Amino acid sequence: MADLVLGQVISFTADPFEVEGAARVESHGGVLIDAGRIVAVGDGAALRAANPQARVTDYDRALISAGFVDAHVHYPQTAIIASWGKRLIDWLNSYTFPEEMRFADPTYAAEVAGRYFDLTLANGTTTVCSYATIHPESVDAFFDAAQARGLRAYAGKTCMDRNAPDGLRDTVQSAYDDSKRLLQKWHGVDRLNYVITPRFSPTSTPEQLAAMGALWREHPDCLMQTHLSEQLDEIEWVKGLFPQSRDYLDTYESQGLLREGAVYGHAIHLTERERDRLTEAGASLVHCPTSNTFIGSGLFDLAGLKARGLRIGLATDTGGGSSFSMLRTMAAAYEIGQLRGTPLHPSQLWWLATVGSAQALHAERHIGNIAPGMEADLVVIDLASTPAITQATQRAGDLWQALFPTIMMGDDRAIRAVWVGGRPVTGNAAS
The missing domain is CATH 2.30.40.10 (Urease, subunit C, domain 1)
Known part of the structure; x- marks a missing residue:
């Protein structure tokens, strides 16, 4: 009926x-x-x-x-949302990495995944694009919970082979093998979509980024997600780790991780070359306003980047973001727009949380x-x-x-x- x-x-x-x-x-x-x-x-x-x-x-x-579309989240950080804020690197070491270690336990991963989807549905969000942890069990838990609820959902195993604690590092080969196996298991099943997921350049060697680029070439219909230019000290860290690269974006571009279907979270402190290349490549950017203010990252140039024709979505970035609510996220985006002198109309805010985020995930034919x-x-x-x-x-x-x-x-x-x-x-x- x-x-x-x-x-x-x-x-x-x-x-x-x-x-x-x-x-x-x-x-x-x-x-x-x-x-x-x-x-x-x-x-x-x-x-x-x-x-x-x-x-x-x-x-x-x-x-x-x-329904709202949340284009950049970390479901394993559900339990540590609203932890007392520090800078990004301190926050990762103090809260994120210790919590993510727990996701080797399938029971714990399943418990958090179920709680996460219950929280997001209660806030009107019907699709999310999430990072898991390095553990394949965390990906299985996420997709099992999404599938049980009939959701369209996106996620991938987070890949890190350096600058992370023991127990949270994989290798070049295991990252490739685990990601490929999970992709083949979940991508395209019901409403589920696998996303190739190197966490960010500081926690992946050039060799691991290249392996993710190779996997993406083998499966071009998948999305690839990572982080870009969130904080100024992070950018300086990347310069030291990748002295051969022209800028932060080049650490991805040189390894085959820049094209249409790339989804970069944050992208606050971009050079002019990076802006040009993101536009030329047809990449997507995701604005994470509550996270950017909570961790003190900076003010995203929504108006300037949108004027270039880039696909731009909106996201809570839980748990770096301080709310599961896309309403609160729209409010924060409005406030950041005010601080930049570029006020947003309510229709623009609503569009970002629905159609805009769907476009960022190349899902506008289905949702948003x-x-x-x-x-x-x-x-x-x-x-x-x-x-x-x-x-x-x-x-x-x-x-x-x-x-x-x-x-x-x-x-x-x-x-x-x-x-x-x-x-x-x-x-x-x-x-």
Whole structure:
């Protein structure tokens, strides 16, 4: 039986950074769903009349959107989120690496993976792209948990063969062999996608980066994810480790890790050459605003990089980021835009958390928008979830004024319902 979901429906016909009025809002809209996909979008009453046999779920004045897409996370850092902040290297050594060692235990990995997806779904996120740890068990745990929930999900084994503690280093050969075996096991199964994942240049030798480049050439339909130019002292560290390289990006480029399908987290402190090459190669960048402020990394140049035509997504970067919520992440992106003198409209923020992140993962044909043929991953937003938000929305003159208080002050209480693959997994409604 088809489902008809009613409410205010937001979708995008174009990129709001480029086209004014790119967001489309059906104030009394409907989304018709069948077999896990969106069949039609439009006026709710008309869809109801045309599909009298459909099962109706009415969310009244709540906002129906594509589910949020979190394009850069570390699910193994779930338990250490909001640990007292230091600089990046100190944070890795103090918190991240000791926690990641625990993921050699399949039981612990499964426990955290399940908790992670429960937290993200409660916050309206229906797709994530995650780093695992060096342990193959951590990848299996992530994909098992995602598969059980019917999610579209992306992840890969993190590869590190230097500058990490005993128990968290692999080798050139084991990184290649484990990654290839996991790729062959999981990539393309149901809604799961393997991502080739060298952590970042400081923890991989040139030989290991080259091995990941070779694996990517063998499996060009996969994504490759890593970190780039997050902090200034990190960049200096890279210069010392790779004296032969022109810049940080060149440590990847020279090993076959720069082309379309490359997804770089952070990318805050870029040289002009790096900006040019990222653009020419068609790479994706991921803005991680709560992480960048929490760890003190810097202010991402969203406006400048977006103007170049780069694919740019948005991400929590948990657990370096301080929240599982993409609403909080949008708020932080707005604040960083203000500090850079480039204010963002609510439609642009919403686009980054949905279509933009889907584009960064080359998944825009499947997720990130509400349109016929798309997979039916939805989040339903209560625009009056708290007294503070309610009193702000009561003064609103249009949807954007009504939505912006939820972007700035909303949390998991604003998530009225979540649909995954055409079925509700959280929330209630009058039918």
